[in-house]
Amino acid sequence: KQEVTQIPAALSVPEGENLVLNCSFTDSAIYNLQWFRQDPGKGLTSLLLIQSSQREQTSGRLNASLDKSSGRSTLYIAASQPGDSATYLCAVRAGGFKTIFGAGTRLFVKA
């Protein structure tokens, strides 16, 4: 059974700091991995989607890497800003149509 774990559960950093969020999954047979952002009371916003054949994706200050063999992904946020404060979720698409989510990392960037 696929399980997705995110570490840390919560993180507080000063503005301007570079940071790394971690995601691990138990079954390496995935189609893709997606990172989302969720603001309080809102739905999820897709940040980056990495196909199983890819190693990383970049968008602006965000970079996500994928190591299927070790069951790990990292989301790197450069030069963090208060507006980055949110919950970050990773999700894997494995067999069938299910997407399995982690519980998220709650990020707070202090001004």
Add this chain to the structure above:
Amino acid sequence: GAGVSQSPRYKVAKRGQDVALRCDPISGHVSLFWYQQALGQGPEFLTYFQNEAQLDKSGLPSDRFFAERPEGSVSTLKIQRTQQEDSAVYLCASSLESQVAQPQHFGDGTRLSIL
């Protein structure tokens, strides 16, 4: 708007009542997903539609939960004889095609509270 729209945003019901939650996906999107999100947790998969066909309903927690998408666009999630453990945020997502390469676009959800 161009995004996924869900209604109502908030729903309060008494235990035992039936509720219906609506999802309007992005126009032209083939795939539609329903998720249940408990407080402080990630979303949990409920069911998946490809056009009007419900191809996976393995995540529905009981036979009190029923979903439909009769014309391949708008979808409704119905919960019969609601119980307190049904209280959660229900999220709908759509994607352009059925291939796994497409990202999912989420609505803001319906927050359901069962008293």
